[in-house]
Amino acid sequence: MDFLPDVFNISQAVGQWLLVLLVGLVSILFITFVSALIGGGVKGASRYGDSLVESLSDLVSVSSTRCYALAKLTFTEAIRRKALFVFVIFAILFMFAGWFISDSNQRPKEAVKVHVTFILNSLSWLTMIVMLLLSCIGIPEDIRLRSIHTVVTKPARRFEIVLSRMLGYIGVGTLLLGVMSVTSLIWIYRQVPEAARSELTARQPIWGDISFLDRVGTLTNAGINVGDIWDFRSYIEGATKGRAIWRFENVTPEMLTTVTSESGEKKEALRLESRFEAFRSHKGNMNRGLNFQYIILNPDNKLEVPAATLQVAEFIGRTDGIPRKLAGVTAEDSGKIYDLFDDLVAKDGSLTVAVACTDPGQYLGMAKPDLFIRLPDAPFALSFFKAMLGIWLFMVLTVALGVTASTFVKGPFAIMVTFTFIMVGNTAREFMDKLLSNKWTGGGLFESAYRILTYMNDTTELPNNPGTQLIKWVDWMLNGFLWLVQQILPNFSYFNMAGYVANGFDVDNMRSLVPAIVVTIGYLIPCVLIGYYCLRSRELEAK
Amino acid sequence: MSTDVATSTAAFGSSTQFSAGEPVISIRNLSKDYRDFWGRPKVKALKSLTMEVRKGEVFGLLGPNGSGKTTTMKLLLGLLFPTEGEISILGRPATDVSKNERIGYLPEESYLYRFLNAEETLDFYGRLFRLPANVRKQRTEELLELVKVSHARKRQLKEYSKGMTRRIGLAQALINDPELILLDEPTSGLDPLGNRDMKDLIIKLKEQGKTIVMCSHLLADVQDVCDRIAILYGGELKVMGRVDELVKEQDATQIRSSKLSDAAAAEVREVLRKHGATDVQIDQPTSSLEDLFLRTVQESKERPGRRISV
Numbered sequence: 001m002d003f004l005p006d007v008f009n010i011s012q013a014v015g016q017w018l019l020v021l022l023v024g025l026v027s028i029l030f031i032t033f034v035s036a037l038i039g040g041g042v043k044g045a046s047r048y049g050d051s052l053v054e055s056l057s058d059l060v061s062v063s064s065t066r067c068y069a070l071a072k073l074t075f076t077e078a079i080r081r082k083a084l085f086v087f088v089i090f091a092i093l094f095m096f097a098g099w100f101i102s103d104s105n106q107r108p109k110e111a112v113k114v115h116v117t118f119i120l121n122s123l124s125w126l127t128m129i130v131m132l133l134l135s136c137i138g139i140p141e142d143i144r145l146r147s148i149h150t151v152v153t154k155p156a157r158r159f160e161i162v163l164s165r166m167l168g169y170i171g172v173g174t175l176l177l178g179v180m181s182v183t184s185l186i187w188i189y190r191q192v193p194e195a196a197r198s199e200l201t202a203r204q205p206i207w208g209d210i211s212f213l214d215r216v217g218t219l220t221n222a223g224i225n226v227g228d229i230w231d232f233r234s235y236i237e238g239a240t241k242g243r244a245i246w247r248f249e250n251v252t253p254e255m256l257t258t259v260t261s262e263s264g265e266k267k268e269a270l271r272l273e274s275r276f277e278a279f280r281s282h283k284g285n286m287n288r289g290l291n292f293q294y295i296i297l298n299p300d301n302k303l304e305v306p307a308a309t310l311q312v313a314e315f316i317g318r319t320d321g322i323p324r325k326l327a328g329v330t331a332e333d334s335g336k337i338y339d340l341f342d343d344l345v346a347k348d349g350s351l352t353v354a355v356a357c358t359d360p361g362q363y364l365g366m367a368k369p370d371l372f373i374r375l376p377d378a379p380f381a382l383s384f385f386k387a388m389l390g391i392w393l394f395m396v397l398t399v400a401l402g403v404t405a406s407t408f409v410k411g412p413f414a415i416m417v418t419f420t421f422i423m424v425g426n427t428a429r430e431f432m433d434k435l436l437s438n439k440w441t442g443g444g445l446f447e448s449a450y451r452i453l454t455y456m457n458d459t460t461e462l463p464n465n466p467g468t469q470l471i472k473w474v475d476w477m478l479n480g481f482l483w484l485v486q487q488i489l490p491n492f493s494y495f496n497m498a499g500y501v502a503n504g505f506d507v508d509n510m511r512s513l514v515p516a517i518v519v520t521i522g523y524l525i526p527c528v529l530i531g532y533y534c535l536r537s538r539e540l541e542a543k
Numbered sequence: 544m545s546t547d548v549a550t551s552t553a554a555f556g557s558s559t560q561f562s563a564g565e566p567v568i569s570i571r572n573l574s575k576d577y578r579d580f581w582g583r584p585k586v587k588a589l590k591s592l593t594m595e596v597r598k599g600e601v602f603g604l605l606g607p608n609g610s611g612k613t614t615t616m617k618l619l620l621g622l623l624f625p626t627e628g629e630i631s632i633l634g635r636p637a638t639d640v641s642k643n644e645r646i647g648y649l650p651e652e653s654y655l656y657r658f659l660n661a662e663e664t665l666d667f668y669g670r671l672f673r674l675p676a677n678v679r680k681q682r683t684e685e686l687l688e689l690v691k692v693s694h695a696r697k698r699q700l701k702e703y704s705k706g707m708t709r710r711i712g713l714a715q716a717l718i719n720d721p722e723l724i725l726l727d728e729p730t731s732g733l734d735p736l737g738n739r740d741m742k743d744l745i746i747k748l749k750e751q752g753k754t755i756v757m758c759s760h761l762l763a764d765v766q767d768v769c770d771r772i773a774i775l776y777g778g779e780l781k782v783m784g785r786v787d788e789l790v791k792e793q794d795a796t797q798i799r800s801s802k803l804s805d806a807a808a809a810e811v812r813e814v815l816r817k818h819g820a821t822d823v824q825i826d827q828p829t830s831s832l833e834d835l836f837l838r839t840v841q842e843s844k845e846r847p848g849r850r851i852s853v
C-alpha cells in the first residue's frame with residue numbers, strides 16, 4: 001500500500017472539538033446578547049433571555065413522532081420528485097464503463113485496483129452531487145412555496161424541521177447507496193478478470209514501526225536518499241550493515257496462518273508481506289530481482305536469526321511464511337533450533353524483523369507500510385462495505401452541510417457554498433497544510449509576489465521599511481484566515497477508503513473508519529444547531 | 544404571563560364592552576415594517592395596531608387589498624416578527640410554538656405539499672400534533688366528509704382544483720380540533736355551495752365555543768357570521784366594534800317586507816308621510832356593511848391618519 005494514515009487520536013480530537021464548540025457557542029451568545037442590548041436596551045435583553053429559554057425548550061421537547069412525520073415527508077418528496085433518476089445515470093455509467101477500464105494486459109492487482117477505484121469514486125461523487133442538490137433545495141423551496149407555513153404553525157419545532165430534513169435526506173441517500181452498493185459488488189465480481197479474482201480480498205495487516213541502520217550499523221531515522229523525487233521510501237545499501245528494522249507489537253501465536261509451501265505441504269507460519277523497491281546503481285544480474293534477507297532479532301539477548309533470503313518482487317510484492325522453528329546459522333549456534341515465540345519474541349511481546357539487502361552496490365527502498373504481518377484474510381465484501389460506509393458517512397456530511405447552508409441562503413447559493421466547502425476540503429487541504437507548515441521560504445502571498453517582481457532570492461532578507469512591514473502584516477492576516485479555514489474544513493480524506501479496498505486491504509478501523517464516524521458526528525451536531533438557529537431567527541417569507 | 548395579559552387588557556380596554564369572554568388574543572401597538580435585503584424599511588404594513596379578540600367570538604378583519612390583514616395573522620402566528628409592539632395569543636408570546644397545539648390556521652392560499660394526496664396530507668398534519676393513529680384515521684375520515692373531498696382522497700394535491708385545495712386547507716386547519724381558528728379569506732376560491740357550507744361551519748364552530756378570526760372581502764359573509772369586526776386601511780385600524788351596532792343607523796328606521804307592487808309602495812309612502820316621516824326611500828335593501836366599508840375606505844383616503852367614528 002502506498003499510503004498509511006496515522007492512527008486517529010480520538011480523545012485529543014474530541015477535546016479540541018469541545019473547545020471549539022464551546023468557544024463558538026460562547027462568542028455567539030455574547031455577540032447576540034450585546035446586539036440585543038444595543039438594539040433594545042433592557043427590554044431587548046429580557047426578550048433575549050426569553051428567546052434563549054424558548055430555544056432551550058425547543059431542544060428538549062423534540063418529539064420522535066414529529067421527526068418521523070417530517071423525515072418521511074422529506075423522503076416522499078425526494079422520491080416523488082424523481083430523485084431516483086440517478087439510478088439510470090448509474091446504470092448507463094456501468095454499461096459503458098466496462099469497455100474502457102478492462103484491459104487484458106493488466107496485472108491482476110492493477111485490474112482490481114482500476115475496477116474498485118472506478119466504482120467507489122464514481123459512487124461517492126454521484127451520491128454526493130445528488131444529495132447536495134436535494135438537500136440544498138428542500139428548505140428554500142419549502143419557504144418559497146410557503147408550504148412551511150402550515151408546518152411551523154403546527155407544534156413542529158424549527159429544530160425538528162432542520163433535524164428531520166437531514167434525516168429524510170439521509171434516508172434517501174441510504175436507499176440509493178444500498179441498492180447501488182449491492183449492484184456494484186456484483187458488477188465487480190463479474191467484471192474483474194478471472195485471473196485477478198484472488199486479489200479481491202481484504203488483507204488484515206499488522207503494521208510495525210520502522211527505523212534504519214546506516215551502512216556502518218548506527219541507528220538512524222531514515223535511510224539513504226537515492227534522489228527519488230517522491231521521498232516516501234528511503235534506501236539501504238546492499239552488503240553493508242545497512243538495515244531497515246520493523247518492530248511489531250503484541251505478536252502472539254494466534255497470528256500464525258496456515259500457508260502452503262511451493263512443494264505443496266501445509267504448515268503454520270507467520271506470514272510477512274513485503275513490497276520493496278529496488279534501485280540499481282549498476283547493471284548487476286538482470287535476470288533476477290535483488291536479493292534481500294529477513295533477519296529476526298531479539299533485542300533482549302541480542303539474538304539474531306536469519307529467516308530467509310528472497311528475491312524482491314518489484315511492483316507486485318510477495319508474501320512469505322516465516323516458519324515457527326528457525327535454525328541458527330552462526331558458528332556458535334549452528335544446528336540449534338529457535339522457536340519464534342519462545343526465543344525470538346521479546347519480553348514485551350514485540351517482534352523485531354530486520355531487512356538487509358545482499359547485493360553489493362545495489363539499494364533497496366522501503367517505507368513503513370512496505371512490510372506487515374498478514375493475518376488470515378477477510379472476505380472482500382467486508383472491506384467493500386466498509387468503504388461504502390465511508391461513502392455513506394460522506395453523504396451524511398454532505399446532507400448536513402447542505403441543509404445547514406439552505407437555512408440561511410437560497411437554493412443555488414446553498415449549493416455553491418456547500419460545493420465549494422467540499423471541494424476545497426477535498427482538494428486543497430494538503431496544499432493548505434503545506435502553506436501553513438512554515439516550511440516554505442519566501443513568505444506569504446504578497447511577499448512572494450514582491451520577490452518575484454523584484455527578482456529577489458527566496459533566502460535574502462527583505463529590506464526593512466514600512467512597505468515590507470505592511471506586506472508582512474497583510475500576509476500574516478491572510479495566513480490567519482487560512483488557518484481558520486483549515487480548522488473549520490473537515491478532513492475529507494478519512495472518508496475515501498477506496499485505497500484500502502483497491503489494494504486488497506481491509507479498511508483500517510482506527511485509521512479511517514472511526515475517524516470518519518467521529519468527524520461526521522462532530523460536524524452533524526454543530527450543523528443541526530446552526531441550522532436551527534438560522535431558521536429560527538428568520539421570517540419564513542420568500543425574499 | 545397571565546397577569547400581564549390581564550393588566551394590559553385593562554390598560555387599553557378598548558371601547559368594546561360587549562363580550563364577556565376573556566381575551567384570547569391581545570395585540571398592543573403592533574407595527575410591522577417589511578425590510579429589504581439591507582434592512583432598510585420598504586413597506587410599513589402595519590402601524591401601531593391595538594386590539595383584542597375574546598373567547599368564543601367570531602372576529603372579522605376587513606380592509607382593502609394590501610391593508611395588512613394577512614400581515615396581522617402572520618404576526619399572530621410568529622411567522623413574522625413584529626417591528627414593534629406586543630402580542631399575546633392564548634396567553635403566550637407569538638413565537639412560542641407550544642401555543643400551536645390549540646390553534647388552527649388556514650393560510651391565504653393553500654400552501655400544502657402538492658406531492659401528497661388528501662389522506663396523506665391530513666395524516667401528516669395529524670402526526671405533527673402527535674395524535675394517535677386511530678384518532679388520526681377517524682379525524683381524517685370526518686374532515687374529508689366535512690369538506691366534501693372524500694371522493695378524491697387518493698389523488699395528489701397537484702391534481703386538485705383551487706377550491707378543492709382550499710377545502711383540504713380547511714380540513715388541515717381543523718385536524719387538531721383547535722380552540723382558536725385563524726382563517727385567511729376562507730371563502731376565496733369556493734363555489735356558492737362551498738361558500739354557504741363555510742358559513743354554516745363557522746357558525747357551528749362558534750356554537751362549539753371556538754374562537755375564530757377571519758379575513759374576508761365578502762362583506763355579506765362577514766355580516767352574517769362575525770360578532771365583531773375591525774377595518775384596516777393602509778395598516779391602520781380605522782373602525783372596530785360589534786357588527787350590528789356598527790351598521791345600525793341611529794337616526795333612521797328600516798322597514799322590510801316582501802316585494803311590494805308600485806301601487807302598494809305609493810300607499811305606504813303616503814302613510815309614512817302622514818306620520819311626518821321625511822326622506823322616505825322604498826327600494827331593495829343593500830348590504831349596509833358594504834356601505835360602511837366603502838365609506839370607511841373613502842374617508843380614509845380623504846383624511847388619512849384618523850380613526851373613523853361611526
Ligand SMILES: Nc1ncnc2c1ncn2[C@@H]1O[C@H](COP(=O)(O)OP(=O)(O)OP(=O)(O)O)[C@@H](O)[C@H]1O
Nearest residue numbers: 541577586588606607608609610611612613614615
Ligand atoms: N413579504 C413581503 N415583503 C414585502 N412587503 C410585503 C410582503 N408581504 C406583504 N407586503 C406588503 O405589506 C402590505 C400588507 O400586505 P398584506 O398581505 O398584509 O395585505 P392583505 O390585507 O392581506 O391584502 P389582501 O387582501 O390582498 O390579501 C402590502 O403593502 C404588501 O405589499
Ligand SMILES: [Mg+2]
Nearest residue numbers: 612613614651
Ligand atoms: Mg391577505
